Structure formats: C-alpha cells, structure tokens
Amino acid sequence: MAELEQEMKRTGERIRRLERGAISRVQETKQRAAQMRVAGIMSGTSLDGIDVAVVELPAIRTLKFLSVPYPAKIRERLMAVSNAVTHTAEISRLNYEIAELYAKAVKRAGKVDLIGCHGQTIYHEGRRNTLQIGEAAVLAERTGTPVVSNFRARDIAAGGQGAPLVPFVDYKLFRHRSRTRVALNIGGIANITVIPAGARPEDVVAFDTGPGNMAIDALTREYSGGKLSFDRGGKIAASGKLDRALLDDLLADAYYRKRAPKSAGREQYGAEFVARLKQSGGALCDLITTATVLTAATIAKAVTSFVKGPLDLIVSGGGAHNPEIVGHLAAFLPQARVAQSSDFGVDVDAKEAIAFAILAYETWRGRPSNLPSATGARRAVLLGSVTPTRISSQL
Numbered sequence: 001m002a003e004l005e006q007e008m009k010r011t012g013e014r015i016r017r018l019e020r021g022a023i024s025r026v027q028e029t030k031q032r033a034a035q036m037r038v039a040g041i042m043s044g045t046s047l048d049g050i051d052v053a054v055v056e057l058p059a060i061r062t063l064k065f066l067s068v069p070y071p072a073k074i075r076e077r078l079m080a081v082s083n084a085v086t087h088t089a090e091i092s093r094l095n096y097e098i099a100e101l102y103a104k105a106v107k108r109a110g111k112v113d114l115i116g117c118h119g120q121t122i123y124h125e126g127r128r129n130t131l132q133i134g135e136a137a138v139l140a141e142r143t144g145t146p147v148v149s150n151f152r153a154r155d156i157a158a159g160g161q162g163a164p165l166v167p168f169v170d171y172k173l174f175r176h177r178s179r180t181r182v183a184l185n186i187g188g189i190a191n192i193t194v195i196p197a198g199a200r201p202e203d204v205v206a207f208d209t210g211p212g213n214m215a216i217d218a219l220t221r222e223y224s225g226g227k228l229s230f231d232r233g234g235k236i237a238a239s240g241k242l243d244r245a246l247l248d249d250l251l252a253d254a255y256y257r258k259r260a261p262k263s264a265g266r267e268q269y270g271a272e273f274v275a276r277l278k279q280s281g282g283a284l285c286d287l288i289t290t291a292t293v294l295t296a297a298t299i300a301k302a303v304t305s306f307v308k309g310p311l312d313l314i315v316s317g318g319g320a321h322n323p324e325i326v327g328h329l330a331a332f333l334p335q336a337r338v339a340q341s342s343d344f345g346v347d348v349d350a351k352e353a354i355a356f357a358i359l360a361y362e363t364w365r366g367r368p369s370n371l372p373s374a375t376g377a378r379r380a381v382l383l384g385s386v387t388p389t390r391i392s393s394q395l
Contacts, residue, residue, distance in 0.1 A: 034058060034365070036113040039106050039145075040357030043098075043120045043134075045188030045266055046213055046318065047075050047082070048229070050105045053353035054112055057361045060172070065350040068105045074098065082122045083267045091122065095133040102134055103142035115139060115147045116360025116384075118352075124152075126161035126263040127376070136387040148360035148384040155370045160377030163263040167193040167206035167374040168362075169355040173346060174314055175199055181312045182303055183341070185352065186319025188214035189264050190299050193374070194306045205306055206374035207260035210253075210298035211269040213318050215291045218274045223284040231288060234324030240289030246280045250294050256301055261376035295319065296328030303333060316341035316351040359383060 035056065042051045049069035055062050070078070074097065081091050098120055106115060117139060119132030136149035152162035170183040170193035183193040190212035194205040213230060220231045231237055255264065277287050303313070313336040319325045320340050330338050342348050362369035368380035 038357040040353040042353040051353040055357040099135040099138035116356040158377040160375035186317040208264040209302035237292040240285035300332035320348040
C-alpha cells in the first residue's frame with residue numbers, strides 16, 4: 001500500500017510539472033503574439049517633414065528613428081491648404097501624394113507589423129471637427145502592412161478636443177510616485193501634460209499652451225530670404241531686442257486665460273498671427289526675439305496655473321534644441337528641474353512618432369487610449385480607423 005501511495009504521489013507531481021510547463025508555453029505564446037514592431041508616423045504643424053519611429057511593443061523599446069523633410073513644393077502646397085481658402089481638388093491630390101511619401105519613409109525604416117499614422121493636419125477645431133490627410137489605404141497597399149489612422153476623430157465624436165492625444169503616452173513614460181512631472185513638447189504648437197506625483201490616469205491634465213515654433217519659423221524664413229527654415233540654436237532671437245509692449249499685448253489674448261481642456265493650431269498661430277506681429281513695425285530679428293519669449297512665457301504661465309511647487313519639466317520637440325526658449329523657461333520657472341526627454345531614454349525629436357506607434361498598438365489590441373481628463377471627452381474611446389491588409393487580420 002505504501003509503494004502504491006508513493007507511485008501515486010510521483011505520478012501527481014509529474015502531472016503538475018506537465019501542467020506548469022503547458023501553462024508556461026501558453027503564456028510565452030501569448031506574449032510572443034502580443035509583441036509587435038510598430039512604426040509611428042508623425043508630421044506636425046510645423047510642416048517640416050515626416051518622422052518615423054519603429055517601436056517594439058509592449059516593451060516600448062525604440063528600434064529606429066528617421067526624419068524625412070518634405071520636398072519644398074509639397075511643403076508649399078500643404079501650407080496653401082492649411083487653414084486657407086483652397087480647392088477640394090488640391091486637398092484630394094495631396095491626400096494621396098503625401099501617403100506615397102509616408103510609405104517610402106516607412107520602407108526606409110524596415111519591416112514592421114503595424115503602422116500608426118497621425119497624418120498631416122490641415123484644419124483643427126477642437127470639439128467640432130478636425131482633418132488630417134494622408135490616405136491610409138495607399139499606405140497599407142504600398143507597405144503590405146495594416147494601418148491605424150484618423151486618431152483624433154473619435155475623441156471629437158465623444159465630445160473631446162481631439163487633442164492632445166500624446167498625454168496617454170506621457171503618463172506611461174514619465175509618471176513618478178513622488179515627483180510632479182510636466183511633459184512639454186514644443187513643436188509648431190507647444191503642449192504640456194501635467195502628471196502629479198502618484199497620479200492616476202484621471203488626474204492627468206494636458207492642453208496646448210499656445211505657440212511653439214510655428215511663428216518663429218515663419219519669421220525666420222522671411223528674415224533669411226528662405227535660406228533658413230528655423231532659428232538654429234536660437235541665434236537670431238539672441239541677436240534681437242524684446243518688444244515688451246508687443247509681448248504684453250500678445251499675452252492679453254483670451255486663449256491663455258481659457259480653462260483646459262483646450263487645443264490650438266495653425267488657425268490661431270499661422271499666417272494671420274505672423275501678420276499681426278509684423279503690424280507692430282518691428283525689425284524681423286526683434287519679432288523673432290519677441291515670439292521666442294512669447295513661447296516660453298505662455299508655457300510657463302500654463303505650468304504655474306496647475307503646479308505651484310517643485311516639478312520636473314521634461315522637454316521634447318524641435319524647441320528643445322533652441323537654447324533661447326529653454327533658457328527663458330528656466331528663468332520663468334525657477335522651481336522646475338528642466339530636463340530633456342532624452343534624459344529619460346526618449347529621443348526629443350522622436351517622442352511624438354513613438355507616441356503614435358503606442359496609440360496604434362493600443363487600438364490594435366482593442367484598448368481605448370485617449371485620456372478624457374486631457375481632451376474633455378465624455379469617456380475613454382478606441383482611437384483611429386484600422387485599414388487591414390488581409391481579410392484574416394483581426395483586432
């Protein structure tokens with residue numbers, strides 16, 4: 001009887017080992033199935049070109065990043081249809097043409113399992129409508145890869161601003177148990193994500209603070225006769241004089257007093273805004289100085305409206321390379337420890353492309369990825385439209 005009991009115990013242990021092995025193999029299979037190489041494509045309001053980041057998910061490991069400038073003619077044509085009186089034929093043509101450019105850029109980045117494409121914004125009116133072009137069907141057909149696109153529309157349909165969407169990713173990347181952190185991206189428009197110490201997703205506040213590089217870039221192109229597309233190293237701003245009266249007039253704009261959530265774009269800070277600056281009659285270098293201080297001042301005003309004590313300010317985007325903007329920020333926010341996203345392992349130029357790779361992955365896995373506390377949407381929703389490449393592709 002004792003021998004039989006021992007044999008039964010040994011048999012039971014073998015069965016349990018087999019079960020543990022089977023469970024482990026199932027878990028490994030599920031993990032491999034969840035792992036994807038996702039290309040995030042971002043072309044921002046500055047109209048500089050196409051950023052592509054290849055990210056391994058769910059680990060959030062950036063494998064490759066490249067930036068491809070728009071051809072000059074394409075950039076001019078995009079500028080002409082962005083918040084402008086134009087012809088529907090030109091919008092339709094550009095919708096397909098820039099998708100071809102997106103596809104070429106992705107192919108240069110290598111083989112991927114999924115593409116998340118933000119598209120090129122040509123008009124945005126938060127809570128009402130938004131339009132990003134870059135035909136997803138062309139991108140899917142040229143690359144043979146499924147595409148998630150048109151991210152902003154669903155958030156607007158749910159009552160949100162449709163922006164900013166990157167705060168979902170900022171929260172994943174930068175939240176801290178004991179430090180309040182503000183993720184700042186300075187692209188054409190500047191935006192912040194305020195992440196209180198120990199924050200839950202619903203505690204996050206995010207919004208567009210106002211102009212980023214957009215007005216500075218436009219003035220720089222005029223100042224240089226088209227030779228420069230941006231104020232490299234802030235050298236022009238450093239050479240000019242601040243027009244204090246103009247700055248005070250600009251800071252009186254109602255947008256800076258408007259409660260979050262809120263979003264902005266070329267509609268507020270494009271050609272009409274630049275024309276308003278030039279009406280002051282100041283020299284172009286002085287206008288660039290003033291626009292640079294305005295960017296920093298409006299960011300600082302937004303930060304201090306939500307954070308009173310010490311904070312980490314984590315800067316990304318093209319403006320992170322402008323020491324004049326960063327220097328003014330440090331002066332306006334003495335309570336802030338100013339760092340770059342690269343100090344946290346996130347390339348300052350790649351962050352938004354990385355973000356749309358992550359957002360695409362969340363959509364592909366069937367998970368919502370807007371933060372209603374940031375966009376003002378009534379609820380969390382699944383973002384974007386999926387363009388599959390095979391009938392058997394499944395969410």
